[in-house]
Amino acid sequence: MDSPTTVERRTTPAEPIPGPLPIVLPALLLCDFGHLAHEVQRLEAAGAAALHLDIMDGRFVPQLTYGRVVVEAVRRATRLPLEVHLMVDDPDRVVGEYAGAGADILTVHVEALVNPAVTLGKIADHGIRGHLAVSPGTPVERLTPWLDACDGVLVMSVEPGLGGQAFEPSALDKLRWLAARRGVGRRLRLGVDGGVNASTIGPAAAAGAELIVAGSAVIRAADYRSALADLEGRARAAAAKSPS
DSSP states (O other): OOOOOOOOOSSOOOOSOOOSSSEEEEBGGGSOGGGHHHHHHHHHHTTOSOEEEEEEBSSSSSOBOOOHHHHHHHHHHOOSOEEEEEESSSGGGGHHHHHHHTOSEEEEEGGGOSOHHHHHHHHHHTTSEEEEEEOTTSOGGGGGGGTTTOSEEEEESSOTTOOSOOOOTHHHHHHHHHHTTTTTSSSOEEEEESSOSTTTHHHHHHTTOOEEEESHHHHTSSOHHHHHHHHHHHHHHHHHHOOO
């Protein structure tokens, strides 16, 4: 069971993505893994400010994807910041592994943690940022004890590990709730992941999302640069109009 126990951070992780925000983080899951380095370089040339990597273990979520060796390969191919999203059982056992592989942000699911404060402390000890992810069925209020200990929150707008899902509107309420408490956290960055496209990115940004993960809306596009520019333009316009 989760415990509200907190731990004192012994390091201050640097901000790998200073802005301007919001930005789109292309998710590499759908890219051509036969030409991984080329895909990464195409995204960097297209203006991506950071990349998102989904690690799934076939236990915490039904799907099995890739692991540390792919993160290392991406790290060799680019200097862009990497957010590594661990959809795995017992993330504590692999925190050091993925920090060493080149992650700048490690995102761990609150549903998979015994004590989020301890896990976040371990991540911070590696000098990188620790974010908590929250699945659609988990009340966002569950994160309250750890908002001061984490560097960001990734709101899942689909069930993790399952493809082809539509954006879940309840994610907007979670983002608004977190945005209202942004001053509680340590430089708290808000993200959203799942079902992001030209129609959903504006509402997500208006609700407070800054790090917006997009898969098919970028990777399936004919032109990465145009897709990124369109999505980020919509996000920034919506964020600028938002009263928050």
